[in-house]
Amino acid sequence: MEFNIGIGLTNACDLACPHCYRDTDRIDQLSLEQVTSACECLPVRSVNLGTGENGLHPDYAEIVRALAARGVKLSLTSNGYTIDRSSDETLSAFREVEVSIDFPTEAEQDAFRGHGNWKRVMAAIERAQRLGVTVTVLTVMMKTNFRRLPEIAKVAFAAGANYRVNVYQPVKTDAFTLTYEEFWDGFRRLLAAARLVSTTEPILNAMLGAPFKNGSGCGRQTVRITPKGDIVPCVYWNPRPICASRTCPRKVPTACSPLPSSRASAWCRRSAGAAHSSRPATAVARAGASSPAASSSPIRTVRSCEARRSISSGLPPPNASS
Numbered sequence: 677m678e679f680n681i682g683i684g685l686t687n688a689c690d691l692a693c694p695h696c697y698r699d700t701d702r703i704d705q706l707s708l709e710q711v712t713s714a715c716e717c718l719p720v721r722s723v724n725l726g727t728g729e730n731g732l733h734p735d736y737a738e739i740v741r742a743l744a745a746r747g748v749k750l751s752l753t754s755n756g757y758t759i760d761r762s763s764d765e766t767l768s769a770f771r772e773v774e775v776s777i778d779f780p781t782e783a784e785q786d787a788f789r790g791h792g793n794w795k796r797v798m799a800a801i802e803r804a805q806r807l808g809v810t811v812t813v814l815t816v817m818m819k820t821n822f823r824r825l826p827e828i829a830k831v832a833f834a835a836g837a838n839y840r841v842n843v844y845q846p847v848k849t850d851a852f853t854l855t856y857e858e859f860w861d862g863f864r865r866l867l868a869a870a871r872l873v874s875t876t877e878p879i880l881n882a883m884l885g886a887p888f889k890n891g892s893g894c895g896r897q898t899v900r901i902t903p904k905g906d907i908v909p910c911v912y913w914n915p916r917p918i919c920a921s922r923t924c925p926r927k928v929p930t931a932c933s934p935l936p937s938s939r940a941s942a943w944c945r946r947s948a949g950a951a952h953s954s955r956p957a958t959a960v961a962r963a964g965a966s967s968p969a970a971s972s973s974p975i976r977t978v979r980s981c982e983a984r985r986s987i988s989s990g991l992p993p994p995n996a997s998s
């Protein structure tokens with residue numbers, strides 16, 4: 677079994693997004709030796725560099741060069757900063773870059789992420805594509821934007837990018853957690869606007885007639901190496917006991933509370949990288965593409981948007997937001 681490894685070279689970031697799960701108590705960073713050692717200890721299928729902004733690591737370019745030399749499939753998740761700061765040589769080493777867009781207009785995106793972020797992201801998309809690097813727009817689906825996903829997908833498709841959605845998972849705050857109703861409302865709107873290519877969201881999978889046969893890939897197909905050097909099964913993993921803190925944002929969903937297994941369920945969700953009102957989730961919309969999984973499921977019957985984009989499914993990302 678080969679692993680998709682998510683690596684956070686550093687938890688430093690130039691932004692301070694309100695939904696971010698990164699540790700802000702101190703800055704940690706991995707060394708080239710730690711990254712190389714991890715790749716030698718594990719059978720590696722792919723490596724994603726994600727949260728924080730990897731370009732802030734002093735040896736970022738050297739580490740990218742070393743990873744590329746190993747022949748692993750490399751991807752980067754960025755708020756635009758790292759792409760902006762990467763040389764053409766470094767950027768070209770990535771098979772794919774993901775850029776974060778959480779709102780469909782410049783004013784809303786900048787209000788949420790920081791002034792100038794929209795322009796930086798758009799410039800990053802254009803530059804990566806000019807270098808032949810595939811671009812995916814990534815949205816964290818939250819209480820504050822679940823109705824806007826079709827508009828954001830249109831922005832992505834207009835830019836010639838793929839589109840992927842991560843459901844918000846509460847690590848530091850519950851403020852952005854979706855209710856079940858909001859979760860479904862958001863996906864209904866998105867599926868009415870674009871065709872699903874892939875998803876690891878088990879409930880969504882089941883409702884679309886494509887049962888989640890193999891369970892979560894967290895810890896089995898994907899692992900994450902944190903800037904502290906910890907190897908964890910999931911990007912949302914928090915080593916604190918789930919109920920150790922009265923302020924812990926992870927709660928057993930109301931719908932599950934009468935069940936005797938609800939406590940275990942909450943643990944399971946944490947282990948699987950999910951919490952509260954949503955399950956381990958990644959929905960991917962790829963422009964103009966379809967997968968064998970999608971073509972053999974009722975997903976095909978979902979109405980395409982005007983831009984004739986399609987939606988499909990894949991493994992949860994080892995890194996989830998930036």
Ligand code: SF4
Pocket residue numbers: 689690691692693695696697698727728729755997998
């Ligand atoms: S969400 Fe990403 S861009 Fe925003 S503060 Fe966190 S690491 Fe930085």
